[in-house]
Amino acid sequence: MSRLLLLASFLCAACLHAEDFAQVPMADGFVVPVGQNGKEYYRSRGLRANGHLGEDWNGVGGGDTDLGDAVYSTAHGIVVFARDFRMGWGNVVIIRHAYQEKGREKDAPLFVDSLYGHLLNIAVKEGDIVRRDQRIGSIGNNRGMYEAHLHFEMRKDIRVGMFRNNFPQDSSVYHDPSVFISEHPQFSAKARFAKVPINTFPTQTTTLVAKASPLPPPPSEPTPLRPPSSTLRGGVSFRVDRFSDLRLRE
Numbered sequence: 686m687s688r689l690l691l692l693a694s695f696l697c698a699a700c701l702h703a704e705d706f707a708q709v710p711m712a713d714g715f716v717v718p719v720g721q722n723g724k725e726y727y728r729s730r731g732l733r734a735n736g737h738l739g740e741d742w743n744g745v746g747g748g749d750t751d752l753g754d755a756v757y758s759t760a761h762g763i764v765v766f767a768r769d770f771r772m773g774w775g776n777v778v779i780i781r782h783a784y785q786e787k788g789r790e791k792d793a794p795l796f797v798d799s800l801y802g803h804l805l806n807i808a809v810k811e812g813d814i815v816r817r818d819q820r821i822g823s824i825g826n827n828r829g830m831y832e833a834h835l836h837f838e839m840r841k842d843i844r845v846g847m848f849r850n851n852f853p854q855d856s857s858v859y860h861d862p863s864v865f866i867s868e869h870p871q872f873s874a875k876a877r878f879a880k881v882p883i884n885t886f887p888t889q890t891t892t893l894v895a896k897a898s899p900l901p902p903p904p905s906e907p908t909p910l911r912p913p914s915s916t917l918r919g920g921v922s923f924r925v926d927r928f929s930d931l932r933l934r935e
C-alpha cells in the first residue's frame with residue numbers, strides 16, 4: 686500500500702459514514718457481569734488510573750474454580766469487538782451501550798463501552814445485538830497465564846478499543862465499573878432504540894456491519910436472582926493481570 690493510501694485510510698478511520706451507525710436498544714440499567722448463574726463472586730481488584738483500568742471478578746472458591754463460568758452482558762447493546770487479541774488479553778468482547786442519565790431523558794443518548802477480557806470462549810459475534818444478562822462468553826485464564834478471572838472495563842470514550850495506549854488512562858476515559866453500575870440501576874421501560882456509532886476504533890481492520898436485529902428474547906429459563914454477595918464486595922487484591930504490572934502465576 687502506498688504511503689498516501691495508508692495516510693488516507695488512517696484519516697478515514699476518524700470520519701464516520703452513514704453506515705457507521707446501528708440501531709441499538711437502549712440500556713435499561715447496568716448489572717455486574719457475573720453471578721446470574723446463582724454462584725458467588727467478588728471483586729478481587731479495582732480500578733487504578735494509569736495502572737489497572739478495570740476491575741477483576743473472581744469466584745469465591747479461588748484459583749481456577751470459576752474457570753468456564755458464564756459471563757453476561759452488563760446491559761443491552763451491540764457487540765463491537767469479539768476476538769482473540771492474544772498477548773496479555775486473550776479472548777476479548779467489547780459491547781457498546783446507549784443510555785441516558787435519570788431525569789435527563791430528553792437529552793441525546795450517551796455511550797459507554799464495556800470490555801470483558803481473558804475469556805475462555807466467546808459466545809457472541811461482532812455486530813450482534815445483545816440484551817442485559819445475556820451470556821456472552823465464559824471466565825478464562827488466558828491460556829494459563831493468570832488464575833481464572835474476568836477483567837471488566839467500562840470506557841466513556843468509545844474510540845479506545847484495543848488501543849489503550851493512544852488514550853489517557855484515567856477517569857477522563859474510564860469509569861469505575863462498580864461505581865457506574867451502582868449509579869445506573871435497572872429500571873423498567875419500554876424498549877427504546879438509539880442510533881449508535883460503530884467502527885470507531887483506530888485502525889480497525891474489519892468494518893462492522895450492523896444487523897437489523899431486534900432485541901433477542903430473554904432466555905427461556907428464568908434468570909436466578911444473583912446473591913447479594915456477588916455485588917460490590919471488596920476483596921483481597923492479588924496481582925493477576927497485565928502489561929504494566931504483569932506477574933505470571935507461579
Ligand SMILES: [Zn+2]
Nearest residue numbers: 740741836926
Ligand atoms: Zn484485570
